[in-house]
Amino acid sequence: MKNIVVYLLFVIAVIALFGFAYSIPAVDAPGKNIFVDNKCTMCHSVEVAEVTSKKNDAKDLSNLSADLTSDFLTKYLKKEESLEGKKHKTAFKGSDEELQQMVNWLLTFKVKETEN
Numbered sequence: 001m002k003n004i005v006v007y008l009l010f011v012i013a014v015i016a017l018f019g020f021a022y023s024i025p026a027v028d029a030p031g032k033n034i035f036v037d038n039k040c041t042m043c044h045s046v047e048v049a050e051v052t053s054k055k056n057d058a059k060d061l062s063n064l065s066a067d068l069t070s071d072f073l074t075k076y077l078k079k080e081e082s083l084e085g086k087k088h089k090t091a092f093k094g095s096d097e098e099l100q101q102m103v104n105w106l107l108t109f110k111v112k113e114t115e116n
């Protein structure tokens with residue numbers, strides 16, 4: 001009986017370890033996939049993340065300015081907010097959850113306040 005408990009604990013530990021290892025590279029990947037899947041690359045690149053655009057004069061989103069917040073970007077990408085008096089070209093088509101994941105990913109490339 002004791003052996004079975006030990007065996008089961010071992011199996012659970014192995015599964016937990018694998019689950020953990022696989023979750024690490026996924027931390028920033030979903031946002032990147034959402035960005036690519038939503039054709040943001042038609043007009044933007046994110047060079048730090050090796051996301052390139054077909055457009056020659058694409059705006060690189062590798063260093064978003066420090067004053068862009070998560071709250072602002074989610075609204076801006078739904079065309080509920082303007083940046084420099086202009087609404088964004090396209091409205092995000094996915095779910096709010098996807099939008100949040102993608103914005104979180106983009107914000108990892110935000111210029112640090114101290115670099116201004």
Ligand code: HEC
Nearest residue numbers: 038039040042043044059061064065077083088089090092
């Ligand atoms: C049809 C072209 C087009 C598409 C598609 C597009 N954008 Fe934009 N985006 C623009 C233009 C034009 C601006 C204006 C800002 C500029 O060029 O400085 C902009 C600005 C932005 C900004 C603000 C950048 C800054 O620092 O001023 C973000 C963030 C952004 N877009 C994200 C996205 C995301 C995410 C997607 C995909 C859901 C997307 N864009 C799809 C054209 C596009």
